[in-house]
Amino acid sequence: MSRRPVIAGNWKMHNLQQEAADLTNGIMQELRAEDKAALPEVVIAPTFTALYAANKALKDCGCGKVRLAAQNCYFETKGAFTGECSVEMLKDAGCEYIIIGHSERREYFGETDEMVNKKAVKILAEGLVPIICCGESLEQREAGVTDYHIASQITKALRGISAADVAKSIIAYEPIWAIGTGKTCDSVEANRVISMIRNVVKGLYDANTADAIRILYGGSVKPATIKEQMAQSDIDGALVGGASLTADSFAQIVKGAM
Ligand code: 13P
Numbered sequence: 001m002s003r004r005p006v007i008a009g010n011w012k013m014h015n016l017q018q019e020a021a022d023l024t025n026g027i028m029q030e031l032r033a034e035d036k037a038a039l040p041e042v043v044i045a046p047t048f049t050a051l052y053a054a055n056k057a058l059k060d061c062g063c064g065k066v067r068l069a070a071q072n073c074y075f076e077t078k079g080a081f082t083g084e085c086s087v088e089m090l091k092d093a094g095c096e097y098i099i100i101g102h103s104e105r106r107e108y109f110g111e112t113d114e115m116v117n118k119k120a121v122k123i124l125a126e127g128l129v130p131i132i133c134c135g136e137s138l139e140q141r142e143a144g145v146t147d148y149h150i151a152s153q154i155t156k157a158l159r160g161i162s163a164a165d166v167a168k169s170i171i172a173y174e175p176i177w178a179i180g181t182g183k184t185c186d187s188v189e190a191n192r193v194i195s196m197i198r199n200v201v202k203g204l205y206d207a208n209t210a211d212a213i214r215i216l217y218g219g220s221v222k223p224a225t226i227k228e229q230m231a232q233s234d235i236d237g238a239l240v241g242g243a244s245l246t247a248d249s250f251a252q253i254v255k256g257a258m
Pocket of ligand 1: 182221
């Protein structure tokens with residue numbers, strides 16, 4: 001089974017509207033000469049207030065090479081949930097993907113495995129693609145519980161979701177100690193954990209579903225690291241933080257995944 005690579009840029013809490021438009025336009029400019037069919041799926045995830053500006057830039061360009069994601073959502077459809085955004089609202093804003101369960105949301109905003117599961121269910125019900133994040137802390141790694149922890153996160157995130165929906169989903173393995181630290185996880189080790197995740201999906205579902213789901217690596221991905229990461233058997237792309245904030249480095253990562 002050949003899985004189409006995905007390169008997603010998580011802008012986190014960066015970029016005002018004009019900056020978001022400029023970065024979006026810059027990325028499309030960098031990818032202008034590339035054949036669309038040869039590109040990986042390219043996704044950008046601006047913050048809520050910049051979604052409109054980024055979506056407008058994407059629509060004005062019309063090249064269809066870059067797609068929009070949100071960094072979070074709420075699992076209820078509407079109602080008295082001050083400060084939250086529903087999946088339907090994000091779809092209305094042009095999003096096709098939503099990142100859920102990022103370690104920063106788990107750590108600073110109390111996102112639990114149960115919430116990640118409810119969000120995944122809702123995102124898939126609305127026809128969007130969840131990018132489900134998982135990852136271990138340095139303490140967990142040193143205590144030797146990485147695989148146990150990741151398997152538990154994934155099993156809980158996927159509870160009640162059909163094989164067909166899981167096959168459409170994306171998982172991002174992001175070791176917390178590699179995020180924003182410049183300390184990339186060794187590619188062979190990242191591939192080992194990602195193969196383990198695929199095996200968990202196989203156990204919960206079947207070989208076809210495990211073969212279909214795209215599993216990305218995230219954590220200090222840079223233009224210099226992407227080729228080696230993409231050369232691994234089970235790494236299907238990258239969720240990029242810091243290096244997605246300039247058009248040049250993000251485009252280099254995209255091209256490194258071709
Ligand atoms: P960095 O690429 O800045 O390490 O961030 C990774 C990340 O958290 C993407 O979601």
